[in-house]
Amino acid sequence: MNPAQDTHEVYRTESTIRFACHHDLPCFTQCCRDVNIYLTPYDILRLRRSLRMGSGEFLARYTRHYLARVTHVPVVQLAMDSHTLRCPFVSDEGCRVYDDRPWACRMFPLDLGNESGVYRLLADKKRCLGLHEGQRWTVGEWLETQGVGPYEAMEQALQQVMPPEFQPGQRMEAGLGKLLYLAYDLDRFDAILDDPRFRALHGIDEDRYVAVRQNDEEKLLLAFAYIQRQIAELFSVL
Ligand code: SF4
Ligand code: SF4
Incomplete structure (x- = not known):
């Protein structure tokens, strides 16, 4: 998650990359420091569940969150340690929340490009x-092995x-x-x-209530549907 050197290369699903990340590399875990990782609602769901804590506690302990100054769009960033600048989840053995690591960490060394189906290094x-x-992968193979599908959905x-x-922005x-x-x-x-009135x-x-209370993914989708209805109503009177 270091800043890109070459952001001009365009990668597509069938493009090939050479990549393997493992303990024996001198750079191991060095990329989990001083990085901007923007979290999605689903990132938060997975992380806070992995850590067995509520969203409020997770947001307070591990993130910087605010409404963007001009657009008022919510922004949630993983907070690096204020002294070491290391990610709070990194250890000498690697990522402590590996199975539930954020979308951005899964995609690394790639990131989303400016249009659908396009990626950048x-x-x-x-x-x-x-x-x-x-080790060689197509971009599609790499993303599939990293489990990005549910994050994209x-x-x-x-x-x-x-x-x-x-419009975005x-x-x-x-x-x-x-x-x-x-x-x-x-x-x-x-x-x-x-x-009950809600x-x-x-x-x-x-x-449905019981099912949603037992399934975090269903709950998130219900929250999206609720927010969508509320926003549509507000937009119609603005
Ligand atoms: S992803 Fe991080 S740890 Fe893995 S090879 Fe790249 S810099 Fe090294
Ligand atoms: S969440 Fe895991 S993979 Fe992502 S920066 Fe932190 S330690 Fe590294």
């Missing part, structure tokens, strides 16, 4: 020695939350930004969901 070829190992669902007339009212932040802090959605209003019967 994020890693610095001089620092990330894994890029000089012999949740991101697509999140993109549906905003009305079609909303467009300014939104601070109230809308706070509403969208609910997807990052599902503890607060739990409290809403526990209110469930009656939104047609959530007892079976």
Whole structure:
């Protein structure tokens, strides 16, 4: 997750990369330091579940979160240690939350490009020695082995939350930004969901309520649907 050296190379699913990351490389875990890792709602769900804590506690302990100054879009970043600048989850043996590591960490050494199906090399070829190992992958193979599928699916669902007339980067009212932040802090959605009047209003019967309470992914999708309805109503009167 070092700054890219060559951001001009364009990679597609069928492009080939050489890469292998392992303990024997001198750079091992060096990339888990002083990096900007932006977390999605699904990243937070996976991480806080792995750590067996609520979203509120996770957000308070491990992130910097705010509404962007101009656009009011929620921004949640993994907070590096203020002294060592290391990720709070890195150890000498590697990532302590490997099975639930964020989307950005899974994609590394790649990152999303500017258009769908396009990727760019994020890693610095001089620092990330894994890029000089012999193992070859297509980009598609690499992403599949890293388990990015559910992260992409949740991101697509999140993109549906905003009305079609909303353009990425467009300014939104601070109230809308706070509403969208609910997807990052599902503890607060739990409290809403526990209110029988809310469930009656939104047609959530007892079976659905129990199912959603037992399945975090279902709960996140329900939160997206709720936020989408609220935002659509607000947009219609703004
Ligand atoms: S090979 Fe690259 S990804 Fe792996 S530890 Fe080294 S810098 Fe990080
Ligand atoms: S979450 Fe894991 S892989 Fe990502 S920066 Fe932290 S230690 Fe590294």
